[in-house]
Amino acid sequence: MKLKVWGIKVTLCCLIAIATSLGSGGWSAPERGAPDTGTGKTICAEIAPLNYVPGEIIARLKSGFTLGQVEGYLRSAGVEEIISFIGSSRGDNTFLFRLKPGLSVEEAMGALKSLPQVLYAQPNYIYRAIYTPSDPDFYPPQWGLHNTGQTVKGKTGVPDADIDAPEAWEVEQGWVSPTTVAVIDTGMDPGHPDLDGQSVPGFNWAGITQRAYNVIWYFGTSANTQLFAQSITGTGQNLTHVGIALNKTGSPSGNISVAVRNSLSGADLASFTIYPWEVSTDPSEIYKPLSSPLQLSTGSTYYIVVRTSNNDSNNYYGLITNTQGYSYYTKDPYKEGMMFRFTGGNWYYYGSDDLYFHTNPNGNPRDDQGHGTHVSGIIAAKNDGWGAVGVDFHARIMPLKGLDSSGAGTTADVTTAVYYAADNGASVINMSFSAGAFDQAFQDAVNYAYARGSILIAAAGNDGNVSIRYPAGFANVVGVGATTNQDQKASFSNYNSSVDLSAPGEYIYSTMPTYQVGLNSYEYSSNYEFISGTSMSAPMVSGLAALIRSRNPYLSPYQVENLMETYARDLGPPGRDDSFGYGCIEAYATLDHVTSPVTEYHRFDFAEGYTGYGFDEYLCLLNYGLSSVPARVTWMFGDGTAQGRRLEMGGTTRSTLWVNNEVGSEGEVSMRVESAFEPVVAERPIYFNYSGWTGGHDAMGLGSPQNTFFFAEGYTGSGFQEYLCLLNPQAEGSDVRITYYYDDGSISERSLYVGPHTRATVDVNSQAGRGRNVSIKVDSIQQPIVAERPIYFNYSGWTGGHCVMGALSPAAEWVFAEGYTGSGFQEYLCLLNHEQEDTVAHITFCFNDGTTLGRDVNVPRGSRVTLRVNDAVGSGREVSIHIRSDLPIVAERPIYFDYGGRQGGHCVMGYTPSP
Secondary structure (H helix, E strand, C coil), X not given: CCCCECCXXXXXXXXXXXXCCCCCCCCCCCCCCCCCCCCCCCEEEECCCCCEEEEEEEEEECCCCCHHHHHHHHHHCCEEEXXXXXXXXXXXXXXXXXXXXXXXXXXXXXXXXXXXXXXXEEEEEEEEEEEEECCCCCCCCCCCCCCCCCEECCEECCCCCCCCHHHHHCCCCCCCCCCEEEEEECCECCCCCCCCXXXXXXXXXXXXXXXXXXXXXXXXXXXXXXXXXEEEECCCCEEEEEEEEEEEECCCCCCEEEEEECCCCCCCCEEEEECHHHCCCCCEEEEEEEEEEEECCCCCEEEEEEEECCCCCXXXXXXXXXXXXXXXXXXCCCCCCCEEEEECCEEEEECCCEECEEECCECCCECCCCHHHHHHHHHHCCCCCCCCCCCCCCCEEEEEECCCCCCEEEHHHHHHHHHHHHHCCCCEEEECCEECCCCHHHHHXXXXXXXXXXXXXXXXXXXXXXXXXXXXXXXXCEEEEEECCCCCECCCCCXXXXXXEEEECCCEEEECCCCCCHHHHHCCCCCEEEEECHHHHHHHHHHHHHHHHHHCCCCCHHHHHHHHHHCCECCCCCCCECCCECCECCHHHHHCCCCCCCCCCEEEEECCCECCCCEEEEEEEEECCCCCEEEEEEEEECCCCEEEEEEEECCCEEEEEXXXXXXXXXXXXXXXXXXXXXXXXXXXXXXXXXXCEEEEEXXXXXXXXXXXXXECCCECCCCEEEEEEEEECCCCCEEEEEEEEECCCCXXXXXXXXCCCEEEEEEHHHHHCCCCEEEEEEEECCCCEEEEEEEEEEECCEEEEEEEECECCCEEEEEECCCECCCCEEEEEEEEECCCCCEEEEEEEEECCCCEEEEEEEECCCEEEEEEHHHHHCCCCEEEEEEEEEEEEEEEEEEEEEECCEEEEEEEECECCCC
């Protein structure tokens, strides 16, 4: 039986630890409590918060091993099924596993670590947001940006104990090259007036979720404990899975039904069944797919209904909840719903209580807790004259919801969010949450993002002691402590070796969701609020990093961190110390020392590219200079999305990127390579097995986009498949006109629109018709683009493919050095005259013995002419070609071959000598 693959599963750094979640260490054993009293609470036992998720484990296989190869070993170690893959789009060998019922995480870790195929095994740790409460105007509430000594929340500040934001904005405001900042948090309210339009698409791994808990309710002991419900609010996304937390006492026999309804007593819209053998004596989450997906309307109320037929006071279940009046209670984290119980013929509601529940990931990272919106505003709130303003008010937030309504998230979710951010172009990654244990899976994700040029910034923690918290304690992460408006270390801020920098973190004013969320239960206001914590300090640093990257996007993560540390305001003992790191960030001093933006970048663009089945694509880069050069690669896809990575090219260094590995099996992809200061030369080889045609082709990148391209070669006959690949790397779309020229003098035209940052592919066989010798002219009307033409073929049994970049203009002179007409070689010369007059091409064939042969070829106006070189010069000749034409034309030379059993073909655009 194969391991079943499900979807995905998942706390913060403001000062009150507000969230508890399924995590580690033993659950308290349930005890028999008071008998059911009708509408009263029927509690089995109180339970304490945990540090990692029971029944789940993260493991990474060693390189070279696949899941299929080790499945039997994993099962013997206690693995029941896969919950999710963890890693980048290229696919990694790290997995989140569900364990067999009754098996502890510690037992499974020991068994998995003993397997020679397993690199490491670890718990699925819980991360928590921790914080404390504390413009409408920029001044005076936002003292961290500009401190004149104003009094905030009863505390008088020290002038200039801030980050010098107004002075910094005189240097850089981030609008020329906006930076994308990924905020891994509780989501964001995109409708907030200060954040509307300030984001790019994100994702939600936490779903609609409430993982806080503190008590176990009797479930199935009597008729009054058989039916519970939890209301949820729709977000416009599909509901496919639901998880609830249960345990059992004795051996209950009744099944449990979990259903979704649009009214408490309405019909089940979708459901699933939990069987007694699936429930452990230790409380744990059971997460299963619904019988069919449900589209939840935005703002509508739905109900997760949990019922059992079990009715036995000795053998029963326990239902895990977050219930007020008991220890470890988390104040109503899920404000948009509540718990219900059916007893005595009526539904009774518990307004501030909730079931523990968990739904599937979705595409809407809506903030149901508040912390993520506050953090996002510190970074990027609009400079619109009211409310609050962010450090980089032109930055774009990528909201990645890895933390739920209680502010809790697991290793699996926040780690997957890091990979997502790195793969989708986030230049800065903010992580205002923490946990107390080193986490290898998380460190792996950090290393991946750092290697791709992302700057990772994390809150140091709010314990007010020397304990190291993670991710701030990881390598390649900038750990941030908090300062007050008097330039002192905030009392809650951790102090240890993980603190690299400090930033204002006490009573920080920023955005809050415009609707009710979990933080409103702690007397926080909607819309705007003061909150304290290293959670607020980290986004101050992220905002500065975004401004630096906007000013010079080619700086490496190390260079950005070094700039912030070098020009920080030294606090405490001289030099770096554990309380402040290198000091409090100074935005103006830092930006004033950032190298002025490079006004001219060296570029190579490629329109063609494919990483689908049967294709291996590579990017070969050469820095032939002696000095190190910063470079950036941007991959652009057919839907207008893009992703990128940065790399530092050492002097006289060759580097090869496997594009499949970088972008995954996405299919069609174009790319741009940019380098600052000195050129990095780029080529793109592709090897393929396409419809039985095997081979490879290679192209040099185009130095700059153009509005017009010409292709002389082209054939759509039997055994040939021709494409035209168009890349628009610009910020605005363009209309493109394609003109086809045939060998009978006829012409046809087609047009299409190519959106911004978009790759488009044209099937020439379909547009030009089959069996045609065809040349092409491409005219892009509004924007300069890039055009390439790949052809795949089976020519007389020789299979392969070739690809060329279009010629930028016709020319009166063309030269080809290569050429061979010996056995097994077929050489052609393709000529395009797109002018309105006939012309003559004067061709000189040059041989290796110094002799030449001349031939004049008529090329009618608006026509394509093909010359078979084997026929023109005879067999067995090494031949080069020199063409002079009365009028400018375009020339290409394809060759097809069977050379020593190696079959294929290639094609080049001719060289045009300088005048």
